[in-house]
Amino acid sequence: MSGLRILVPVKRVIDYAVKPRVNRTQTAVETSSVKHSMNPFDELSIEEAVRLRERKIPVESITAISAGPPKAQDILRTAMAMGADKGIHVAVDEQDALEPLGVAKLLAKVVQGEKSNLVILGKQSIDDDAGQTGQMLAGLLGWAQATQASKVSVEGDSVTVVREVDGGVETLRAALPMVVTTDLRLNEPRYASLPNIMKAKKKPLEKKKLADYGLELGARLKTVRVTEPPPRKGGVKVDDVDGMIGKLKELGAL
């Protein structure tokens, strides 16, 4: 085996600490002037790829890829600052966002182009919560897959993955090539250090279009309506104990 050629897809999503708001027309979540960052599960993927290399496992290349608006390049730079060797940005307008199957088809093409033999991707993105891409990709490629990994070890051609299942853990082993999706307990992503942020600026970033991979846009799903969860009803403040007892009686609790 010549070494691992790892592909890590990353997605730019609304920062998980920001409260998403539904737009007025109830067609989507408001994304303009909202803080965005890398999907937390994708951070884990990058971190794991870099750790594999740091563990002296022969890693030939780590390529980060993102499909999205021009801003997605910021996320790719972050991925490179964390340790990816290069980035591929596939330009897709924000309003034409790809569906999981579309992403999987794109990744399948990229895997061929990059001759990747290991794809590490987040088990889901926190904006759509679809959680399908990894599985679809493995299906399209006909590769082995291990989802929700909490531990990944590589020995020669064989990859052992500990994954979280209901009520315990399951250990799987398969031969490369393989698709692994990451879960929260896998690792703790590093900070992007200043020297690495500066180095990342000089790393190659390829700019592509869907057409370069012979793909077209095409939505199979239609978003009918997006709504906020029902608001929690506010409580009532009472002045004193008597007030509280009165209120409880009124509500029939006493």
Added chain:
Amino acid sequence: MATSCRFAASLRRASLNARAPTRPRRFQPAAVHVRWTGSTSATSEPHQPDDKETVKGAPAPAKAITFTSDTYPDIQREPGFSKLTQEHVEHFRELLGTESAVVDGVSKDASEDIEPFNSDWMRKYRGHAKLVLKPQSTEEVSQILKFCNDNKLAVVPQGGNTGLVGGSVPVFDEIVINLQKMDKIRSFDEVSGILVADAGVILEVADNFLAEKNHIFPLDLGAKGSCQIGGNVATNAGGLRLLRYGSLHGNVLGIEAVLPDGTILDDLSTLRKNNTGYDLKQLFIGGEGTIGIITGISILTPQRSPAINVAYFGLASYEKTQQAFREAKGQLSEILSAFELMDGNSQHIVNKVTGKKMPLEGDHPFYCLIETSGSNTDHDSEKLQAFLEHVMENDIVEDGVLAQDQTQIQELWSFREGISECLGHWGGVYKYDLSLPIAQMYDLVNDVRDRLTKAKLIGDDDSYPALDVIGYGHMGDANLHLNIPVRRYDKKVEKELEPYVYEWVQSRKGSISAEHGLGIAKKAYIGYSKSDSMIKLMKQIKGLYDPNGIMNPYKYM
């Protein structure tokens, strides 16, 4: 799969609760609880951490707190003050109407109900008050004070009771006047950004209200969930946004206050410019309730910044941190919103106590945290990138990281915010909050460390009382927190520290209390920072507005 999905969902939920956070959640005051045991002005003893190594849990029972009158035996009850009688209580009950507005410990035993008003959150000060009044309007405050003044009854104005120097707790049997029922926001002008509100509005409530309107309260501090804006103004609280938005002396545009004789000082101006006579409201800002009670404020609030970035650096020397600060001011200018200094020891302590991974690999003698807030993410990032490259390339900083998302922003802040909580891990802390010329700020830490080392009081094993001497603080405001974590309180340590620290500060023309105020803790030391003639003038003002001395007695000066 279910496990992890739930995990993710709970992450989301947690984020839903924090509405539009522009800043990480701070350690709440409850998490930095400390209990009074010693006798210097700067001792504190925190809770022992529980088995998860987080410092929390119920505070020590109230009975464990020593009465302030026992800690300070030199302070005697002013004999001129009347004793509370049944008639007085009846009068107040009639005046305030509702049952809940009077906590009466005179005619019956209500010590449990009164205890929270009688002691402070650090469990360091405790008074003997028998009556708590909670007026609902300025008019009621006026009538209470007039009656107290006529009858020579001493009072303590109280807000959220989150102070650090014992200013808001009674010493003897003063009546506590708590402003918690005055909690209405009166008006907000979206064009000028001027907020007018009752004194009893909780800081976080005011800030959340402003967040909805894309504005920000120009003050932020750890106790924001409990402290009241009236108390913040009365103590001229400093906090974390001072570097950016300046002190309350500038931001407060008007004040409504009640003087001891019942006069309502109606200066609730919403004007930015008003040069007509003496600016009397300034006397109430930082007046700590010694000449009147603030009942309402009008304050200028800035636009909230949507773009926040945080970077964390390791530096080789204190000189380098000063250089970095100068560069930050020069290159980040209007977007710089915090420049915090932490010495290496403080960061090791946070690392050791919390078990969190240090943000930087390798050891650095000094660390800095820089926060920027601005209106345009792209513009800010560009500036910040240029600044970061500059300080790296010119060897001003040795290493650094830049937070990539909100979570990392919070993590990095926790290495600054967590210090005071972690310091108490081994037993206790001697704490000083000092203003010093920026160039000499860290010399004090070195001098104190040398002094304690020479006295053989610092060491790695249990035979030495002190663990270390550490310094951190708001570099941007030239405000140093000098802290000495100890395994146990020891008179020998105290002797080495006081009055040495105060004299050191005095000789550099610094301030012995930068943002915590005087209260009872620093009252005796005011002379180190104010001249005799200044103190005389201050006493004249006090005598003019409060001739009977009923306002917050035994404190301040």
